[in-house]
Amino acid sequence: MAVYTDVTEPELADFLARYDLGALSSYKGIAEGVENSNFLLRTTSGTYILTLYERRVNRADLPFFVGLMEHLAEAGLSCPLPVHDRDGNALGELSGRPAAIFTFLDGMWTRRPGPAECRAVGVALARMHEAAANFPLTRQNGLAPGDWRPLYESCNGRADEVEPGLSAEIEAELADFEARWPADLPWGVIHADLFPDNVFFLAGELSGLIDFYFACNDLLAYDLAITLGAWCFEQDGSYNVTKGRALMAGYASVRPLEEAEYESLPMLCRGAAMRFMLTRLYDWLTVPDDSFVTKKDPREYLRKLRFHRGVRDASEYGLERAAVTRPAKGMA
Ligand SMILES: Nc1ncnc2c1ncn2[C@@H]1O[C@H](COP(=O)(O)OP(=O)(O)OP(=O)(O)O)[C@@H](O)[C@H]1O
Numbered sequence: 001m002a003v004y005t006d007v008t009e010p011e012l013a014d015f016l017a018r019y020d021l022g023a024l025s026s027y028k029g030i031a032e033g034v035e036n037s038n039f040l041l042r043t044t045s046g047t048y049i050l051t052l053y054e055r056r057v058n059r060a061d062l063p064f065f066v067g068l069m070e071h072l073a074e075a076g077l078s079c080p081l082p083v084h085d086r087d088g089n090a091l092g093e094l095s096g097r098p099a100a101i102f103t104f105l106d107g108m109w110t111r112r113p114g115p116a117e118c119r120a121v122g123v124a125l126a127r128m129h130e131a132a133a134n135f136p137l138t139r140q141n142g143l144a145p146g147d148w149r150p151l152y153e154s155c156n157g158r159a160d161e162v163e164p165g166l167s168a169e170i171e172a173e174l175a176d177f178e179a180r181w182p183a184d185l186p187w188g189v190i191h192a193d194l195f196p197d198n199v200f201f202l203a204g205e206l207s208g209l210i211d212f213y214f215a216c217n218d219l220l221a222y223d224l225a226i227t228l229g230a231w232c233f234e235q236d237g238s239y240n241v242t243k244g245r246a247l248m249a250g251y252a253s254v255r256p257l258e259e260a261e262y263e264s265l266p267m268l269c270r271g272a273a274m275r276f277m278l279t280r281l282y283d284w285l286t287v288p289d290d291s292f293v294t295k296k297d298p299r300e301y302l303r304k305l306r307f308h309r310g311v312r313d314a315s316e317y318g319l320e321r322a323a324v325t326r327p328a329k330g331m332a
């Protein structure tokens with residue numbers, strides 16, 4: 001359930017009066033999502049999404065997130081477009097929270113993605129990286145490798161409650177990341193949370209990307225690693241190389257990887273698994289059971305991390321080394 005802030009009808013009508021969106025027809029809270037309060041908003045001009053930004057989102061980051069969506073939508077990527085009020089502002093204030101209205105994206109997220117969806121998300125991710133290349137704002141990744149140890153330490157040594165031996169395993173991994181995390185790889189704006197619930201499909205085609213609230217500047221191949229980890233494993237924890245091959249090929253068809261990115265992929269995939277294991281571990285140990293936040297199992301990402309630890313070469317993910325070189329014009 002993600003409606004943390006109640007919005008009354010008169011408050012919303014007042015807020016809407018600043019926009020050229022017609023009169024309020026109806027609104028209702030959307031249960032999905034955990035970070036912010038989202039409402040499906042109907043006015044006499046159409047259907048929109050109203051988002052109220054809650055405590056875990058830093059106000060200072062909002063111009064980056066909202067500006068990025070606007071930049072990507074203008075570059076032709078399908079994602080929510082922020083609606084401006086008559087004074088030109090995309091961000092306002094409603095019920096004591098920063099708030100924004102977005103265009104509504106048709107489609108639904110897919111619970112069981114197959115290779116075709118994986119390929120489509122690979123293509124979309126690379127297109128996002130290319131479209132964001134000239135976005136002028138920057139945002140530091142708040143969950144970069146340097147943030148993992150403090151996040152782990154804020155779990156107060158309780159990791160072994162989730163699985164005996166986990167603290168020692170995390171310590172060893174953190175030391176390795178601190179010593180060997182790659183620095184000199186292509187860098188840019190990344191989505192950083194492109195999980196299946198943030199990608200919509202309509203009639204079998206990818207219809208758009210949502211939820212840019214972890215977007216930041218970081219290694220582009222790290223975003224590919226996050227996406228691979230979220231899309232290419234089965235419920236039983238096994239890696240599906242057919243899906244991995246499709247996702248990588250889709251990505252490389254738009255933006256071929258550099259040799260150094262190919263070499264670094266196993267490390268980046270392990271890091272991505274660590275990042276999601278740690279945020280889940282923190283929530284698992286600290287968020288009260290009766291809270292609105294749906295806690296996700298950190299062990300899912302622990303299993304993925306262990307899989308990546310055994311990978312020696314990116315070819316094991318299904319990425320052909322040939323995909324590293326850009327094909328000559330007119331081919332492929
Ligand atoms: N522009 C949009 N068009 C259609 N539906 C949308 C749009 N934006 C959000 N939604 C709906 O609202 C839900 C929650 O959105 P979103 O994932 O951005 O919320 P969040 O609270 O930031 O979530 P998360 O916990 O995943 O970070 C989505 O699953 C989707 O159903």
Ligand SMILES: N[C@@H](CCO)C(=O)O
Pocket residue numbers: 193195276279280296
């Ligand atoms: N995608 C994240 C949660 C929302 O950011 C996870 O599955 O842990």
